[in-house]
Amino acid sequence: MDLDRFRRALATTRADGCGIARWSVFASEIRRITLGTQDRETGSPHAPLTITDGLTARYRLVWDDGKVSRGAIERRALESEPEAALAAARAAAYLDPDATDVLGPAAFPEVATHDPDAAAIAGGAVEPFAPRLAAIRERVLRRDLRTWSGSMHAAVGFSRVLTSEGLDVSGAGTSAGWSASMDGEFGMGHAARRLEGFADFEARLDRLVDFVLALRAPAPARGAGVVPVLWHPDVVDDYVLTALLHNLEGAQVAHGTGAFRRSQFGTGAPVLREDLVLRNDPLLPMAAGSYRYTQEGLPSRACTYIDRGRLLTPVLDLKYARRLGLAPTPAPAAADTVFLEGPRAIPYDAALARAAGGALVLNVLGIHTQDLTSGDFSLSAPQTLAIGPRGIDGRLRGTISGNLFELLRSDALELVSFPGEHVPGLLVSCRLDPA
């Protein structure tokens, strides 16, 4: 990655009578290979083996007159015509006093983010996909599934943060993962810095198939009402963590458009049940969400956002940290470094026993249509399993509804440990309306 020409342009560009007083650049170059399967057809024209090369630089410029420009440019402009790109950036400059901080050198932690095997796959040695594809096809055949769709990927990249204040940090990283959904009903997957070990992959695949087959038999008719509902970790990740992190965003807090007010942080008044903790640790080796530095050059560190149900800090980039008068925080990059913790999680089998008369929701539709600010939810749950006195009792289709924040304050809430899953499931009491 050659940024020399860009650096020279940053030093010499004058536009509209102004030079660039300070600047920050995050550049990343990535090669990625993906292979899709659509309805049992691997590498079809709609899901082909795909090789992608890309180089992007995101910049923030502080001009002599205090105005700020933000943007992204790609390889061609970066390597051949950065001067023109920077002149165009001046045309989009605006006043934003909180966005003028640029970081200098710092000590950066070490964390393993590169796997040579994943890098080799990204370079074209895709053979490790073959036994995993074979294992999926074997399950589909042996367990009489109608169809499956999914994808596998590996990527290798190099990133660098440079600033006018002397910060210069770089590093390499990989990512690798897989996903599969069966019969169009339910899917699972895994992503990290390296491919999941084969034994773990097979165990996850078998759990997926078991759930999908359990959806085939209909449950006895049920009435509507407030019942114990066990939310699968995928539902917790897609909805609960998304909603909490959305409302913790610095911009939402600063503008008063989220559920949490600035005045609630650090006051000691609980907003969730008092044994709940939400934290992020981006220094876990080989996790998808691990990194050494943010795009602004902030050193990575573990951070607790909610402790004992109390708001400690929003998720803050440099701008909103300055706006709110708080320290900036590294943001979560993936769910495998985010911890939703509380009381000791009960095992999955124990949760099933406690949820007799209720249901296990594997998947919901419509998360992106919900109002994350109010916490009110009304979600279609077509992949739901009724739970009877002896466990799983057939498939339901229905809707779950309630208010997320009320659930997270409720004494009825329990965290549930699902085999092989990092994100916990939740056992809650909420309304279920069978279709």
Next chain:
Amino acid sequence: MASALPAIDELDRLTDLSTDLAHRATGRGAYLFWRAQVRRVARAVVKSGNVEEVATSTASGQGLQVVTEEGRTALGSRDDFSSGPATELLSATIEAATSAGSLGVGPGSLAAMEPVVARAVPDAVGDFDRVDLAAACARLCELEREIAAAAPGVTLTLSFQTDLDAWRIVRSDGGDVTFAMPRCVLRVSASSSAGARHTVGASVADPSPRLLEDAATIATFLRRARAAARLAADLPDAPSHPAGSFPLVIDYALAKGLAHEAFGHASEADGFRSSILARGGRFRAGDVVGAPHVSIVDEPVAGDHAWQPFSATGVRRERVTIVDRGRLRDPLTDPWSAGAAGARMTGADRAESFRSAPLPRMTNIRIEVDDPLPARGEFEDYGPEEVRELIRSAGVLRRHPYVVFLSGYSGGQVNPATGDFVFNCKSIYVLSDKGAVLHKPAIFSGSMFGALHAIREGFGPLRLDALGTCGKWGQNVPSSGGSHYFLALEPDESVRLGGR
């Protein structure tokens, strides 16, 4: 802001590169789809009267999708137009396709195509050369003040985005199309400040960045924005509506969501090995799926947010009647899926970027009802009381004394294999002889067949500017559509309001 027309000129200058790559591919026995894209996006955001963000981005590059003599495909992409790396990429992509058999990749079947040499660059593209983001920010601040004056106690976020997305697609058979898709969107998000907060949005779109200066467009935007702000303020105190099946009235934005989620995705032919609208991989043309006075049409509409005149494989995009008076007629196909679907090729494939494999996607999709009842004036003239009067005068309240009016679309989702779909609204009103009572929004879900059979009446002319973003297989593309101002639906057990 970088000049827009030279971006088109740049695509024109790539003839030698594309010709060379096509020849090299032929020399190795491969067929090439070469796609070059230049995309420029600018965005300005104003919150609570202050400029919060102005950002610009450019993205350009080429995608090389190859088909070997055995029929296997692979896709390589790179974010520049240098010939040396492109040649290496072509070689790597052909090798990947050739060796993909070891991964179980089978051959695909490519339909015969007529090479099309054409160009579609709307006049609005020239306006992108004159975008003044500083002036745009000032205008957003003005608009924010106007809206805030009508809705105190509501926090407003306004954004303005310009997006010029230009493509050139060249094929080994000589097909060569160039087109540009200009899109500009003005949005507002209103959040109530007191107590439990609710957020409601509104938007307008136009191909030209001059939409900020167009009096009629801004007048429409302000009406929608004020309504969104008032709703955000009223929703915290509104009750929840019980779950169940009810007689419904939905507006044209929700009707677009219904068409898009309930039928559109299931009509995309790449999914026909599992879609509920296919049998044995072939579209169930002729099957009755809805009421005989109801049709669903998808077609590119000039000036529309989701307009795309040519497919990502260089085929002219055609109008498709998916449901013709209650019967399935044509699916959305591409050169890979038309044959297997037993259907004509309609050029429906789109790709988010040069890095993406094209997929059959919708463009502007609408529900049409034969002999709609009149609804005079503009759509924005109709608040809940006006809708109540509209349906009362049509006799709907005599038929059903309690009607649930779902207003405003806030997104949806579907499982094409099972036919389960959902969408959400911005608000619910109960309409009866007693008046119109606001309730909190709830998920609307059900079976696609039940929904289309349940449509009883349409009111007013077609309105097709309900815009959104459609996600499929990790690719996001603009979507749009609509219907008559309002549709009335009979209660159906397979179509339910979620409740809380």
